[in-house]
Amino acid sequence: MPRVRLFAGLREAARTSELEIEGATVGEVLEAASSRFGTQFAEGLATAKIWRNGEEVDSLQPVGPEDEIALLPPVSGGSIAWGRELGSGGFATLVVVAALALGNMVGEQDLWTPILAAMVGLWTVDVVGAASERGNDLAIGPLLAGQIAAMALIHLLGPSALLPALAxxxxxxxxxxxxxxxxxxxxxLGIAAAVGTLSCGALASLMLARTVFEPGNRTIGFFLLVVVGTIILAEAARRMRSNRWLNRQNTVVIGVVALSIIAAVLWGFSVTDFLLIGFGLSAAYLAGEGFGTVLRSGRLWSSPLPGILSSLDGPLCAGLAFFSLLTLIL
Structure with a gap:
């Protein structure tokens, strides 16, 4: 029989999160569930989104015995509303990145690395939660275990472990x-692999950037200044929707490139070299933003996004590219 997964209010009304219900179509399964669980469940079901095997469907679609149906009430778990309150995750992301910047300023690798791992771990939990709201069945444990393994490889083997860490x-x-x-x-499986690759890659790249390129804390300081400034600018652009030239994508490109020049001057780096790095970071940042919208909502450049760390999608992808850009250009 088809397996039905319930979320938020529907789960509370049914007092279960999973069950199997007979039916040849999605509508028949939903009707049987409403009859079983009563009026409160039926009222919640009227506004719920229906996902079959990770794809949104209507009630006329057929179902087979191996299919999984996920029923998602609006604002399941409150994460979408929470994300809106925090400006699509901008404020929460700034808090997390600020903690990483503070650890970098202290200068101790033993302090900075756990903070980096915690930041990436929190992002992983956040994006997996958002993807799960669309009916995808993802496990946090294996993703976090992969991150720990990636960090261990980088710590033991250095730059030669970059590809194994990604794996x-x-x-x-x-x-x-x-x-x-x-x-x-x-x-x-695709979402899990994508989240795992991005998280492990960002961890490995930023760890290597801090240990291989001297002085490491200034190299990471450059990256963090660019990221923090771009998050603030992108959030400002989001609030100025009336200006079509100040959309999020344009703001990211302009912000990353301009802040790369400023950061290079402040830290005494080659402006030409770090301008080129800035162009690469802007492309990676944009790719991460688009990729994050697909992971979280299933649609490209959708808004608002579920989760409170959605503004970290772009910076993590930029972090993934950072070490390679440094190696290629410097």
Whole structure:
């Protein structure tokens, strides 16, 4: 029989998060569920989104015995509303990045690395929660385990472990899926692999940037200044929607490039070299923003996004590219 997963108010009304219900179509399954759980459940179901195997569908679609249906009430778990209150995650992201900047200023690698790991871990939990609201079955544990393995490889082997560290982001979630059949759906596997690759890659790249390029705290300081400034500018652009030239994408490109020049001057780096790095970071930042919208909402450049750390999507992708850009240009 088709498996039905319930979220938020529907889960509370039914007093269960998963069940199996007979039905040849989505509508038949929903009608049977409403009959079983009563009026409160039916009222919540009237406004819920319906996802079959990770794809949004209507009630006329057929279902088979191996299909999974996820029922998602509006603002499931409150994360979308919470994200709106925080300016699509801008404020929460600034708090997290500020903690990383503080650790970098102290100058101790032993302090900075755990803060970096915590930041990436929080982002992972946030984006997985957002993706799960669309009916994807994702596990946090394997992703975090992959990040720990990636950090260990970088610590032990240095730059030669960059590609193996990236691979940890895929190996752990895919390996775990072999033991849990419901997590073998291509959509869920793809999201898990993407989140794992981005998180492990960002961890490895930023760790290497701080240890390989001297002085490491100034190199990371350059990156953090660019990121913090761009987050603030992008948030300001979001609030000025009446100006079509100040959209988020244009603001990111202009902000990253301009702040790269400013940061290079402040830290005494070559303006030409770090301007080129800035162009690369702006492309990676934009790619991360677009990629994040797909991971979180299933649509490119959608807004608002679920989660409170959505503004960290772009910076993490820029972080993934940072070490490679430094190696290529410097």
């Amino acid at each position: 940890m982001g895929v190996i752990f979630p895919l390996g775990a899926a072999t033991f849990v059949p419901r997590r073998r759906q291509l959509t869920s």
